[in-house]
Amino acid sequence: MKEFFLKSLSKSQNSSTKEVNAILKQKNKIIASDDIDFGQLWEWGDYGLKETSRVETNTKKVIQTELAKKRFLEAYYIEKAGMTFAAKMSLLSESIEEQKLFSHFAAEEAAHFSLIESLLTKVDKREGQDLFIKFLNEVIASGERRPLIFIIQVVLEGWGIDHYGIMERTCKEAEVKQHLKLILKDEASHHGSGVSLFKESDLSESELNYTMEMMGEFIKMARVGPVNLFETFKKHTKISASEFCEVSNAQQETQRKLNYLKNLMQKAGAKKMTQGLEPLFKPDLVI
Ligand SMILES: [Fe+2]
Numbered sequence: 001m002k003e004f005f006l007k008s009l010s011k012s013q014n015s016s017t018k019e020v021n022a023i024l025k026q027k028n029k030i031i032a033s034d035d036i037d038f039g040q041l042w043e044w045g046d047y048g049l050k051e052t053s054r055v056e057t058n059t060k061k062v063i064q065t066e067l068a069k070k071r072f073l074e075a076y077y078i079e080k081a082g083m084t085f086a087a088k089m090s091l092l093s094e095s096i097e098e099q100k101l102f103s104h105f106a107a108e109e110a111a112h113f114s115l116i117e118s119l120l121t122k123v124d125k126r127e128g129q130d131l132f133i134k135f136l137n138e139v140i141a142s143g144e145r146r147p148l149i150f151i152i153q154v155v156l157e158g159w160g161i162d163h164y165g166i167m168e169r170t171c172k173e174a175e176v177k178q179h180l181k182l183i184l185k186d187e188a189s190h191h192g193s194g195v196s197l198f199k200e201s202d203l204s205e206s207e208l209n210y211t212m213e214m215m216g217e218f219i220k221m222a223r224v225g226p227v228n229l230f231e232t233f234k235k236h237t238k239i240s241a242s243e244f245c246e247v248s249n250a251q252q253e254t255q256r257k258l259n260y261l262k263n264l265m266q267k268a269g270a271k272k273m274t275q276g277l278e279p280l281f282k283p284d285l286v287i
Pocket residue numbers: 079082108109112183187
């Protein structure tokens with residue numbers, strides 16, 4: 001069964017028949033601006049970066065452009081995975097109400113995907129497949145209903161609200177901002193329904209072990225700090241690791257994210273898991 005879902009998650013895009021394309025166009029909104037200037041969507045400080053004389057103005061613009069593309073590339077793979085997740089959850093639902101819920105979510109993830117995709121028409125999509133996307137796909141393919149409700153809906157969609165929220169609040173382009181707002185509203189209901197469906201005591205021993213293991217992997221990815229961001233800096237500047245940590249506020253920002261993550265788990269009543277994973281909620285920067 002896992003292979004079946006991995007295959008579903010590895011699909012790439014092909015244009016379909018004229019009729020199918022026309023139906024999709026009717027159902028999904030796209031971002032009309034053909035030539036988005038990625039470098040102007042967010043400013044330097046909107047990425048949590050401090051002003052520094054170590055990076056020239058031109059280079060800053062190059063970095064801003066790359067970071068904006070990276071944000072959308074990651075979102076592209078997240079929303080794509082979201083469609084498979086919602087379809088799987090619809091089939092695993094324990095009631096018709098729950099199935100209706102996940103069927104609606106599947107349509108919403110398709111709408112999010114279309115929006116993001118419309119922004120990236122001329123961008124090479126392969127770069128967005130990082131370790132986190134691999135982890136996300138692995139969980140969606142291998143998880144059972146209850147662990148998936150927790151890992152994907154409670155934690156990752158909750159995490160997405162923080163991420164999309166920062167993007168939305170600081171976005172400098174009105175149309176993109178408006179669409180991010182709509183995505184954010186949907187993600188809040190995906191996360192909220194997950195919190196209400198989840199009860200830690202419902203997990204079997206093997207489900208609890210699986211969920212803890214996957215959460216441990218995810219937290220480890222968060223505690224190493226802004227590694228992807230540093231890659232971009234290394235590509236375009238000669239800044240040292242310690243200067244980068246200072247400019248990006250790496251230690252504090254990583255701790256903020258870990259606290260947010262822990263808070264998401266606590267709010268969902270995942271007492272055992274939060275306690276078991278407690279030592280991991282501290283930054284362990286590898287930059
Ligand atoms: Fe989504």
